[in-house]
Amino acid sequence: MENSHIETKCIHEGYRPTNGEARQIPICQSTTFKYDTSNEMGLLFDLEKEGYFYTRLQNPTNDLVAAKIAGLEGGVAAMLTSSGQAANFFAVFNICEAGDHFIASSSIYGGTYNLFSVTMKKMGIECTMIDQNMPEEEIDKLFKPNTKAVFGETITNPTVSVLDIEKFARIAHRHGVPLIVDNTFATPINCQPFKWGADIVTHSTTKYMDGHAVAVGGCIVDSGNFDWLAHAEKYPGLTTPDESYHGITYAERFGKAAYITKATAQLMRDLGCIQSPQNAFYLNLGLESLAVRMKQHCSSAFAVAEYLKDNDKVAWVRYPDLEEDGSHDLFKKYLPNGSCGVLCFGLKGGREVSVSFMDKLKLASIETHVADSQTCLLHPASHTHRQMTEEQLLASGVEPDLIRFSVGLENPEDIIADLQQAFDSI
Numbered sequence: 001m002e003n004s005h006i007e008t009k010c011i012h013e014g015y016r017p018t019n020g021e022a023r024q025i026p027i028c029q030s031t032t033f034k035y036d037t038s039n040e041m042g043l044l045f046d047l048e049k050e051g052y053f054y055t056r057l058q059n060p061t062n063d064l065v066a067a068k069i070a071g072l073e074g075g076v077a078a079m080l081t082s083s084g085q086a087a088n089f090f091a092v093f094n095i096c097e098a099g100d101h102f103i104a105s106s107s108i109y110g111g112t113y114n115l116f117s118v119t120m121k122k123m124g125i126e127c128t129m130i131d132q133n134m135p136e137e138e139i140d141k142l143f144k145p146n147t148k149a150v151f152g153e154t155i156t157n158p159t160v161s162v163l164d165i166e167k168f169a170r171i172a173h174r175h176g177v178p179l180i181v182d183n184t185f186a187t188p189i190n191c192q193p194f195k196w197g198a199d200i201v202t203h204s205t206t207k208y209m210d211g212h213a214v215a216v217g218g219c220i221v222d223s224g225n226f227d228w229l230a231h232a233e234k235y236p237g238l239t240t241p242d243e244s245y246h247g248i249t250y251a252e253r254f255g256k257a258a259y260i261t262k263a264t265a266q267l268m269r270d271l272g273c274i275q276s277p278q279n280a281f282y283l284n285l286g287l288e289s290l291a292v293r294m295k296q297h298c299s300s301a302f303a304v305a306e307y308l309k310d311n312d313k314v315a316w317v318r319y320p321d322l323e324e325d326g327s328h329d330l331f332k333k334y335l336p337n338g339s340c341g342v343l344c345f346g347l348k349g350g351r352e353v354s355v356s357f358m359d360k361l362k363l364a365s366i367e368t369h370v371a372d373s374q375t376c377l378l379h380p381a382s383h384t385h386r387q388m389t390e391e392q393l394l395a396s397g398v399e400p401d402l403i404r405f406s407v408g409l410e411n412p413e414d415i416i417a418d419l420q421q422a423f424d425s426i
């Protein structure tokens with residue numbers, strides 16, 4: 001598969017049935033797996049042998065789908081999680097413990113912002129939120145001896161700003177820590193963060209990867225490029241013996257697969273959060289058409305952005321693909337084939353007008369969802385970000401009038417006609 005085009009990988013990566021095997025990835029709907037001898041199962045518990053014993057840790061269906069995503073991202077190993085939240089939590093928690101610190105862009109998804117700044121703080125892990133457009137020297141000053149990771153989103157949700165991945169990778173590596181990038185909105189079809197120096201990629205597979213709003217899920221992919229042993233003092237969890245597995249040292253035993261093996265062996269074992277095999281099967285169906293769908297999402301969103309930009313009731317539009325957008329230079333570098341189907345805009349008259357306009361739409365529906373086949377929208381200040389203070393909202397770039405608009409796969413002329421009739425009625 002290595003040299004195939006991405007469209008081909010979407011269909012075939014991860015699973016190649018042999019003679020007479022099921023054509024489609026089989027759903028292994030079983031909590032457990034049977035062994036002939038007690039010793040064989042014992043070896044699995046010691047990580048001495050590879051194999052399945054309990055679906056809370058690993059399941060064959062999930063692993064085939066995870067392998068497909070690893071192939072699409074150009075990574076060495078991947079795991080599916082029950083949600084995008086679980087993926088981002090595990091991605092950081094796998095290398096941070098109480099007393100540690102990490103740095104994240106303040107423009108990230110509201111749920112992740114809350115996870116990092118409220119819930120993980122209660123676990124003793126401190127996160128410094130930064131403006132992702134801050135100069136490099138300013139970001140350098142925020143590192144501390146206990147800083148263990150840097151985190152950002154390729155395209156931020158909901159403000160669709162593009163992350164300067166190369167700059168962030170450079171900063172992270174200068175301080176001997178990995179860069180974790182949430183690639184949910186871009187998907188590996190439009191950007192592969194590993195090519196720009198990111199070390200770990202996460203996804204809410206709930207969005208474009210599933211693409212049909214049927215299954216909540218997440219994924220973590222490791223590039224295999226970060227050298228844990230070279231920074232052994234920072235990552236004792238990977239570089240010193242794990243007493244809960246008879247003294248295995250992950251980075252020595254598993255090499256490039258160390259990070260994902262540790263997350264599976266420890267975090268899945270102790271915290272669960274695995275994706276159900278049935279949902280992994282739905283996810284795989286979505287992945288098969290991901291490349292085809294992303295092209296349409298991008299071209300339709302561009303048409304909608306152009307239409308909104310020329311509308312005199314619209315105060316502002318943000319979409320990286322537009323030439324005048326603040327992220328357009330980064331877009332040209334990182335997302336030359338298109339960003340995603342999500343854009344945001346505000347209406348003249350502010351928050352009240354934006355909200356009443358939303359209620360007039362007929363085809364587009366108000367939903368706490370984004371990035372799937374049906375056009376939908378949401379008002380972050382009233383919905384996903386309502387727990388934030390006015391100050392936090394502004395720091396995240398979420399203006400009170402901001403409408404997040406997710407362009408689906410309907411004919412773009414129908415989406416624009418719906419917007420037009422809503423404009424006509426306000």
Ligand SMILES: *Cc1c(COP(=O)(O)O)cnc(C)c1O
Nearest residue numbers: 083084085109157184204206217
């Ligand atoms: C939705 C989303 C998440 C959270 O994912 P869930 O699957 O809803 O848990 C994380 N990051 C981004 C960028 C998202 O859009």
